[in-house]
Amino acid sequence: MKYxxxxxxxxTLYKDSVHKKLSGVxxxxxxxxxxxxxxxxxxxxxxxxVFPVVxxxxxxxxxxxxxxx
Numbered sequence: 001m002k003y004x005x006x007x008x009x010x011x012t013l014y015k016d017s018v019h020k021k022l023s024g025v026x027x028x029x030x031x032x033x034x035x036x037x038x039x040x041x042x043x044x045x046x047x048x049x050v051f052p053v054v055x056x057x058x059x060x061x062x063x064x065x066x067x068x069x
Contacts (some may be wrong), residue, residue, distance in 0.1 A: 014069035023063040 016027030019037055030040040047055045 013066055015063070015066050017068055024068075025059060025062045025066060028066060028069075 011032060013032045014028050015024035016031055016037075017024050019027040021027075021041065026040045026044055027037050029035075030037040044055065044059070
């Protein structure tokens with residue numbers, strides 16, 4: 001029987017200081033989840049028009065809580 005070994009890779013969430021536009025939250029989320037940065041930023045901008053208060057507060061809280069790399 002062939003056993004496959006699984007290796008757990010610990011990923012940590014950091015703000016992206018290299019590709020940041022405002023604070024690096026969207027770039028950090030894109031890197032963490034393996035998504036394109038432009039897609040995360042576009043979804044954030046669209047969400048800001050639909051739910052401005054919720055997304056604005058969430059972005060500010062994330063900018064304060066997510067550590068820099």
